[in-house]
Amino acid sequence: MHTRSLGQGFEVSAIGFGAMGMSQSYGPNPGSRDDMIDVIRYAVDHGVTFIDTAEVYGPFDNELLVGEAIRPIREHVQLATKFGFDIVDGASRGVNSRPEHIRQVADESLGRLGIDTIDLFYQHRVDPSVPIEDVAGTVGELVAAGKVRHFGLSEAGAATIRRAHAVFPVTALQSEYSLWTRDPEPEILPTLRELGIGFVPFSPLGKGFLTGTVTAATVDPGEFRASTPRFQAEALAANQALVDHVRSLADARGATPGQVALAWLLFQAPFIVPIPGTRRRERIDENAGAADIALSPDDIADLDALVATIGVVGERYGAEAMKAVGL
Numbered sequence: 001m002h003t004r005s006l007g008q009g010f011e012v013s014a015i016g017f018g019a020m021g022m023s024q025s026y027g028p029n030p031g032s033r034d035d036m037i038d039v040i041r042y043a044v045d046h047g048v049t050f051i052d053t054a055e056v057y058g059p060f061d062n063e064l065l066v067g068e069a070i071r072p073i074r075e076h077v078q079l080a081t082k083f084g085f086d087i088v089d090g091a092s093r094g095v096n097s098r099p100e101h102i103r104q105v106a107d108e109s110l111g112r113l114g115i116d117t118i119d120l121f122y123q124h125r126v127d128p129s130v131p132i133e134d135v136a137g138t139v140g141e142l143v144a145a146g147k148v149r150h151f152g153l154s155e156a157g158a159a160t161i162r163r164a165h166a167v168f169p170v171t172a173l174q175s176e177y178s179l180w181t182r183d184p185e186p187e188i189l190p191t192l193r194e195l196g197i198g199f200v201p202f203s204p205l206g207k208g209f210l211t212g213t214v215t216a217a218t219v220d221p222g223e224f225r226a227s228t229p230r231f232q233a234e235a236l237a238a239n240q241a242l243v244d245h246v247r248s249l250a251d252a253r254g255a256t257p258g259q260v261a262l263a264w265l266l267f268q269a270p271f272i273v274p275i276p277g278t279r280r281r282e283r284i285d286e287n288a289g290a291a292d293i294a295l296s297p298d299d300i301a302d303l304d305a306l307v308a309t310i311g312v313v314g315e316r317y318g319a320e321a322m323k324a325v326g327l
Contacts, residue, residue, distance in 0.1 A: 001047025001288055004273050006198025007171040010120065010150050012078045014266065014291045016050035017043045017284075018202055018277035023062035026208075027220030030279055033065065040069035043284045044076055052174075052200070052275045054082035054124060055109055056092055067113035074115060080174075080200075081109050082154065084124035095324070097127035099138040106147050122152035122174055126327035132156075132164045140168035152200075157326040158191040170197050174275075175325075177201035179210055179261050179303060180230075180242055180312045183326075189269065197271070203316075204265050204274035207231070211258040212243050230314035238313040242306055249302065255293050262290035264303045 004014045022029065022036045029036070040051065053066045063081060070077045083105040086096035109118060121142065123135055142148040150171035153161060164170050173192060177184050178201065192199050207225055208214045216233035225231040230239070243257060250260040258276070265274045276287045295303075315322060 012050035016275035018275040027223040063112040080120035082124040136167035172198040210261040235314035259290040263293035
């Protein structure tokens with residue numbers, strides 16, 4: 001696995017690992033806690049060393065899991081976690097990026113992860129009640145104290161990114177980006193390129209859809225995808241043409257649809273590092289292999305045109321969650 005640089009010279013594996021699904025969102029876990037620890041360590045052993053977690057995943061369970069997994073291999077891992085939600089009685093009660101709360105979350109996350117320094121500390125969602133300058137300044141103080149190395153934002157708009165970066169350098173933005181979620185292209189990507197900020201796409205496989213393995217029958221009624229517009233049965237059926245197109249190209253290249261989707265993302269800019277999630281060893285191998293897929297200029301042009309020519313049915317979030325995006 002080769003590496004890529006996000007902002008501020010922060011070097012990470014070209015393909016990262018999103019650990020969220022090991023603790024929430026995707027229905028019953030197919031393995032035990034020990035199995036999930038094994039998958040994380042397997043990923044690191046095979047060069048996928050950029051691991052992403054957050055206090056709200058679980059909540060708290062995911063940081064504990066990741067912390068246990070990386071304890072004997074900490075020196076080989078670039079670890080990202082997040083602050084920004086108000087967690088009360090085990091549930092998120094909205095956003096909270098007050099400076100005192102950020103400092104509290106940093107200390108608690110360090111304890112759960114069992115580490116001395118967080119490599120990358122993201123604001124999980126913008127808090128409209130707290131000036132982003134105060135957020136950036138607080139994370140800057142944590143960097144000065146040695147508790148954090150780098151500052152990141154998630155799902156922030158271009159103006160917010162600029163304001164934060166003017167106070168303390170932003171190393172990375174984490175937002176959803178994939179072949180069927182192209183929102184960052186008009187404004188966000190040019191802003192990041194201009195400011196020298198890395199981009200970490202989450203759900204780079206379209207929450208699994210772009211692997212070609214997701215249908216209405218495979219979406220568990222209790223998981224979060226079941227409540228999102230894009231994963232309703234009618235939308236999935238309408239969007240199948242998109243993944244069929246990706247599969248056709250993948251077959252011609254001796255790859256999988258998921259590998260083609262990741263390879264397309266890697267091609268978009270050298271500062272892009274996708275973080276697909278999985279709970280299986282074999283998917284680690286498949287995702288890592290995407291870094292070696294060579295797409296031709298014609299392939300890229302064909303994939304770039306997908307949304308315009310085929311279209312996507314359904315929003316990626318429900319109405320309330322969409323209100324927290326792009327602030």
